[in-house]
Amino acid sequence: MQASAETLTFLRDVRVFELFSGPDLAVVTGRLRERDLRRHQILFREGDRGDEMFIVRRGTMLISKAVTGKVEQVLVRVEPFDFFGEMSLFDGSPRSATAQAETDVELLILGRDSMQAMTETAPHAAAAFFYAMVQVFMERLRRSTLQVAEATRWGLEATGLDVEGR
Amino acid sequence: MQRPAPAKFELLVRRDDSDEFELRQVASVVGYLNSRPRRVDPESYEISELRSRLAVAPGFILKNTTTDRFLLLSAPERFLWDQMDGATSLQEIATAYVLKYGEFDFEIIPSLLRKLQRAQLLTFEPRSRLRAALARNRGRVVVKALELALTSLERIRIASHNVQGFFQALYRFGGFLVFTPIAAIAGAVLAVLGAAAAVVLFHDVRDMLEGFGGHALRGILTVKLVFFASVALHQLVHGLACIHYRRRVREFGFTFLHGFVPTFYVDVTDIFMASRRARVVTAVTGALVHLVLGAVAFIVAAQAPPGSFRQAFAAASGIIQWQALVVALYPFCFIEMDGYHILVDVLGAPTLKHDAIAYAKRLLTGAGRIRQGREELLWIGYVALSTLSVAAFIAFNVWIVLSATH
Numbered sequence A: 001m002q003a004s005a006e007t008l009t010f011l012r013d014v015r016v017f018e019l020f021s022g023p024d025l026a027v028v029t030g031r032l033r034e035r036d037l038r039r040h041q042i043l044f045r046e047g048d049r050g051d052e053m054f055i056v057r058r059g060t061m062l063i064s065k066a067v068t069g070k071v072e073q074v075l076v077r078v079e080p081f082d083f084f085g086e087m088s089l090f091d092g093s094p095r096s097a098t099a100q101a102e103t104d105v106e107l108l109i110l111g112r113d114s115m116q117a118m119t120e121t122a123p124h125a126a127a128a129f130f131y132a133m134v135q136v137f138m139e140r141l142r143r144s145t146l147q148v149a150e151a152t153r154w155g156l157e158a159t160g161l162d163v164e165g166r
Numbered sequence B: 001m002q003r004p005a006p007a008k009f010e011l012l013v014r015r016d017d018s019d020e021f022e023l024r025q026v027a028s029v030v031g032y033l034n035s036r037p038r039r040v041d042p043e044s045y046e047i048s049e050l051r052s053r054l055a056v057a058p059g060f061i062l063k064n065t066t067t068d069r070f071l072l073l074s075a076p077e078r079f080l081w082d083q084m085d086g087a088t089s090l091q092e093i094a095t096a097y098v099l100k101y102g103e104f105d106f107e108i109i110p111s112l113l114r115k116l117q118r119a120q121l122l123t124f125e126p127r128s129r130l131r132a133a134l135a136r137n138r139g140r141v142v143v144k145a146l147e148l149a150l151t152s153l154e155r156i157r158i159a160s161h162n163v164q165g166f167f168q169a170l171y172r173f174g175g176f177l178v179f180t181p182i183a184a185i186a187g188a189v190l191a192v193l194g195a196a197a198a199v200v201l202f203h204d205v206r207d208m209l210e211g212f213g214g215h216a217l218r219g220i221l222t223v224k225l226v227f228f229a230s231v232a233l234h235q236l237v238h239g240l241a242c243i244h245y246r247r248r249v250r251e252f253g254f255t256f257l258h259g260f261v262p263t264f265y266v267d268v269t270d271i272f273m274a275s276r277r278a279r280v281v282t283a284v285t286g287a288l289v290h291l292v293l294g295a296v297a298f299i300v301a302a303q304a305p306p307g308s309f310r311q312a313f314a315a316a317s318g319i320i321q322w323q324a325l326v327v328a329l330y331p332f333c334f335i336e337m338d339g340y341h342i343l344v345d346v347l348g349a350p351t352l353k354h355d356a357i358a359y360a361k362r363l364l365t366g367a368g369r370i371r372q373g374r375e376e377l378l379w380i381g382y383v384a385l386s387t388l389s390v391a392a393f394i395a396f397n398v399w400i401v402l403s404a405t406h
Helices: A004-011 A022-031 A086-091 A112-121 A123-159 B030-034 B075-083 B088-101 B108-118 B129-136 B141-155 B164-172 B176-177 B182-212 B216-244 B269-273 B277-305 B307-328 B337-349 B353-364 B373-403
Strands: A032-035 A042-044 A052-058 A061-068 A071-079 A099-103 A103-112 B006-015 B022-026 B045-050 B060-065 B069-075 B157-160 B253-258 B261-267
Touching: A004 A022, A022 A103, A022 A112, A022 A123, A042 B176, A052 A086, A061 B006, A071 B277, A103 A112, A112 A123, A123 B030, B022 B030, B030 B088, B060 B075, B069 B075, B069 B108, B075 B088, B075 B108, B088 B108, B088 B269, B164 B176, B164 B216, B164 B337, B176 B182, B176 B216, B182 B277, B182 B307, B216 B253, B216 B261, B216 B269, B216 B277, B216 B373, B269 B277, B277 B307, B277 B337, B307 B337, B307 B373, B337 B353, B353 B373
Parallel strands: none
Antiparallel strands: A032 A103, A042 A099, A052 A103, A061 A071, A061 A099, A071 B006, B006 B022, B045 B060, B060 B069, B157 B253, B253 B261
16 A cells, blocks of 8 residues: 555544654554545454454444343444454454444554564564553553443442442 | 442354354343342242331331341342242332332342341342253253253344334334324224124135135144234334334343243333333233234135135134234233233232232142132133133133134
């Protein structure tokens, strides 16, 4: 893919590329692939193999986790400039959740081979990438903790369980 | 401190064989209203009336015989305690409370639940005896398959919560006519003509059902399937009545009751905020759909060539429609249909069936004694009439089938 000026400008506002120099960003941009999804199209399912992360350029993605039967819990909405699927990028583990398009979506795809090439050819850029990634991980961990607390509150409210009085 | 908003889950519900899905927000309050509190087993508690010359309203002492804890209950709390059988949801309990006391105290149910939990007088066991029995015998393949089938069927529920606009449009574009004097007169005339046609036809049931060509049972079952569509119409008219009284239709859909009874349903609980007349009209008009359809069917049957398929089909449809009318409006049949709801509303006894069956069971097992009170007479009357009615209903259907097949 040609490192278009539009994509370069877009990537400057993506958290993990914020500290990249112009030439480094141009190299990364050249390695990104594009993919379009129509509304409600599934990108990958929980349990699928994967080694790519996805950056939302336009539209909204829904990340959901199976709960029971055909019911899944929506974990998060991924808006433009945000990304998802990074866990499989690092360890190649099966997808931990399902990703589907809530609206028509345009994605940019960063594969593991591109990340490894970046580590070898642009170590400064790779360090900035990993540093930003760690910060994002911590934020998501905090959000997961809040979600667990919220799920517990839902259960207590729904059952009317009187914990304080016990 | 400001109370936080109820917790919410956002759920994604997939449809069959496609990527399509629907997003639903489920607030904890929905789970709360659908929860079914269940009091502990009868041997774990005792309850007795507290008599006092000073107190105007009666009180009750509830004792947990396992922990030796005592609770003082007011009469409304005692009423709520009696509803907590594990099968009745909090929403239904609240509705019963409004019917009984004519008002609603928003704090009484949560505070009673807290008291009962602290005294360990509530349990969270499976809500149905059938499901509890299946759960106990899950090791057997057949039982496991049956449980799986029931669970799958219970999950089948096609419903829309956003139906108010649809029913308002239906009312505006002709539905309002159902609630005019002309419609009432036309219905009455049709009923009289239909009844006259039925009398003529019933002179010889065998001739009438000959059109099925010796396969009367199969013919009647086919008619039953067609009848199923009229159940949807019955529910639509309930919804129109709700709109007529300017109340909200909360839901309309299709589901399997108890996992095996297919049915359409409409949620018109908002009508409880209207007058008793509105509640009665809402209940009756839905059932009158069967009166009109049955009358039309009998008239068609009377006009059809004797012994033709058209006559047999129309006559069988008429019988089934009018049976549905009776089942819907006749309150004494152990089924909580429209007529039952009208009766308990008029009597101010929302738990009539539950109390009557419990009383009869106590008498039959020797655990209770016959008393001459008004309530006891009502309970015995309800059980006796319902038993006789169910027996008569079965006998009538057996007679119809035997007459047609011999």
